[in-house]
Amino acid sequence: MKNLSLPNPHAETPTFVDLSLQKDINHLLNERYQTHLEKNESISVTAKFGDDASYLNVQVGDDDKAHVFEFFVRDCRESDLDGGLDLLLDYLDGTLLEFFEEDRNAFFPLDFTPRDFASHQIWTRHEFHNFKAEALALELLKKIT
Secondary structure: OOOOOOOOHHHHOOEEOOHHHHHHHHHHHHHHOHHHOOOOOEEEEEEEEOOOOEEEEEEEEOOOEEEEEEEEEOOOOHHHHHHHHHHHHHHHHHHHHHHHHOOOOOOOOOOOEEEEEOOEEEEEEEEEEEHHHHHHHHHHHHHHO
16 A cells, blocks of 8 residues: 655655765766756755655756755665665656756646656655845845844
8 A cells, every 4th residue: 555645755764875876876967968957057966765765856957046856755665775766766867858858847846746657656846946046035034033
Protein backbone atom coordinates (compact mmCIF):
# COMPACT_ATOMS: atom_id res chain seq x y z
CA MET A 1 0.00 0.00 0.00
CA LYS A 2 1.35 3.39 -0.97
CA ASN A 3 2.11 5.95 1.71
CA LEU A 4 0.10 9.00 0.62
CA SER A 5 1.17 11.28 3.47
CA LEU A 6 3.05 14.43 2.50
CA PRO A 7 6.81 13.92 2.43
CA ASN A 8 9.06 15.29 5.10
CA PRO A 9 12.40 15.13 3.29
CA HIS A 10 14.46 16.38 6.24
CA ALA A 11 13.12 13.66 8.54
CA GLU A 12 12.77 10.84 6.00
CA THR A 13 16.08 11.40 4.19
CA PRO A 14 18.61 12.52 6.81
CA THR A 15 21.78 11.30 5.07
CA PHE A 16 23.52 13.22 2.30
CA VAL A 17 24.80 11.25 -0.67
CA ASP A 18 28.59 11.15 -0.95
CA LEU A 19 29.83 14.56 -2.09
CA SER A 20 31.96 13.13 -4.90
CA LEU A 21 28.88 11.41 -6.35
CA GLN A 22 26.88 14.64 -6.09
CA LYS A 23 29.73 16.46 -7.83
CA ASP A 24 29.68 13.87 -10.64
CA ILE A 25 25.89 14.22 -11.01
CA ASN A 26 26.20 18.02 -11.17
CA HIS A 27 28.97 17.80 -13.76
CA LEU A 28 27.00 15.41 -15.98
CA LEU A 29 23.80 17.50 -15.81
CA ASN A 30 25.65 20.73 -16.57
CA GLU A 31 27.41 19.10 -19.49
CA ARG A 32 24.16 17.59 -20.83
CA TYR A 33 22.18 20.84 -20.62
CA GLN A 34 24.94 23.38 -21.25
CA THR A 35 23.29 24.68 -24.44
CA HIS A 36 20.18 25.61 -22.42
CA LEU A 37 22.00 27.48 -19.67
CA GLU A 38 22.79 31.19 -19.70
CA LYS A 39 26.35 32.46 -19.18
CA ASN A 40 26.44 32.37 -15.34
CA GLU A 41 23.88 29.64 -14.80
CA SER A 42 24.37 26.08 -13.65
CA ILE A 43 22.44 23.08 -12.41
CA SER A 44 23.11 22.12 -8.81
CA VAL A 45 21.80 18.91 -7.25
CA THR A 46 21.75 17.95 -3.59
CA ALA A 47 20.85 14.29 -2.97
CA LYS A 48 19.78 12.67 0.29
CA PHE A 49 18.46 9.30 1.39
CA GLY A 50 16.96 7.48 4.35
CA ASP A 51 16.00 3.90 5.19
CA ASP A 52 13.37 3.70 2.46
CA ALA A 53 13.32 7.08 0.73
CA SER A 54 15.39 9.29 -1.58
CA TYR A 55 15.30 13.05 -2.21
CA LEU A 56 16.73 15.48 -4.75
CA ASN A 57 16.86 19.25 -4.48
CA VAL A 58 17.74 20.77 -7.85
CA GLN A 59 18.52 24.41 -8.60
CA VAL A 60 18.69 25.74 -12.15
CA GLY A 61 19.98 29.30 -12.29
CA ASP A 62 22.65 31.50 -10.74
CA ASP A 63 23.37 33.07 -7.35
CA ASP A 64 20.64 35.71 -7.84
CA LYS A 65 17.74 33.74 -9.38
CA ALA A 66 16.95 30.06 -9.66
CA HIS A 67 14.22 27.54 -10.32
CA VAL A 68 14.18 25.10 -7.41
CA PHE A 69 12.77 21.62 -7.97
CA GLU A 70 12.29 18.99 -5.29
CA PHE A 71 11.75 15.28 -5.96
CA PHE A 72 11.02 12.65 -3.32
CA VAL A 73 10.28 8.92 -3.49
CA ARG A 74 9.41 6.39 -0.80
CA ASP A 75 9.29 2.62 -0.70
CA CYS A 76 12.87 2.17 -1.89
CA ARG A 77 14.45 -0.05 0.75
CA GLU A 78 18.04 0.60 1.71
CA SER A 79 19.15 -2.30 -0.49
CA ASP A 80 17.37 -0.52 -3.36
CA LEU A 81 18.94 2.85 -2.56
CA ASP A 82 20.65 3.09 -5.92
CA GLY A 83 17.29 2.35 -7.50
CA GLY A 84 15.63 5.22 -5.60
CA LEU A 85 18.25 7.76 -6.59
CA ASP A 86 18.43 6.42 -10.14
CA LEU A 87 14.64 6.68 -10.37
CA LEU A 88 14.71 10.31 -9.25
CA LEU A 89 17.55 11.15 -11.63
CA ASP A 90 15.60 9.61 -14.52
CA TYR A 91 12.57 11.67 -13.54
CA LEU A 92 14.74 14.78 -13.22
CA ASP A 93 16.19 14.23 -16.69
CA GLY A 94 12.73 14.09 -18.23
CA THR A 95 11.65 17.11 -16.22
CA LEU A 96 14.65 19.18 -17.37
CA LEU A 97 14.10 18.18 -21.00
CA GLU A 98 10.49 19.36 -20.82
CA PHE A 99 11.42 22.43 -18.76
CA PHE A 100 13.88 23.68 -21.36
CA GLU A 101 11.68 22.68 -24.34
CA GLU A 102 8.81 24.69 -22.82
CA ASP A 103 10.88 27.88 -22.42
CA ARG A 104 11.52 27.21 -18.73
CA ASN A 105 7.92 26.67 -17.77
CA ALA A 106 7.65 24.25 -14.90
CA PHE A 107 4.24 22.72 -14.64
CA PHE A 108 4.63 21.71 -11.00
CA PRO A 109 2.72 23.09 -8.03
CA LEU A 110 4.27 24.88 -5.07
CA ASP A 111 3.25 22.10 -2.70
CA PHE A 112 4.38 18.50 -2.99
CA THR A 113 2.14 16.58 -5.39
CA PRO A 114 2.37 12.86 -6.15
CA ARG A 115 2.99 11.68 -9.71
CA ASP A 116 3.18 8.11 -10.94
CA PHE A 117 6.46 7.15 -12.59
CA ALA A 118 7.92 3.69 -13.26
CA SER A 119 5.59 1.96 -10.78
CA HIS A 120 6.49 4.42 -8.03
CA GLN A 121 4.97 7.56 -6.67
CA ILE A 122 7.28 10.54 -6.98
CA TRP A 123 6.42 13.66 -5.03
CA THR A 124 7.34 16.84 -6.89
CA ARG A 125 7.28 20.57 -6.34
CA HIS A 126 8.80 23.71 -7.87
CA GLU A 127 9.46 27.30 -6.87
CA PHE A 128 11.19 30.20 -8.54
CA HIS A 129 13.39 32.29 -6.25
CA ASN A 130 14.86 35.71 -6.76
CA PHE A 131 17.37 35.42 -3.92
CA LYS A 132 18.61 38.98 -4.19
CA ALA A 133 15.10 40.49 -4.08
CA GLU A 134 14.08 38.15 -1.23
CA ALA A 135 17.12 39.22 0.82
CA LEU A 136 16.38 42.91 0.19
CA ALA A 137 12.72 42.41 1.17
CA LEU A 138 13.75 40.65 4.37
CA GLU A 139 16.15 43.46 5.19
CA LEU A 140 13.41 46.03 4.61
CA LEU A 141 10.96 44.12 6.80
CA LYS A 142 13.49 43.99 9.62
CA LYS A 143 13.87 47.78 9.43
CA ILE A 144 10.14 48.50 9.66
CA THR A 145 9.35 46.04 12.46
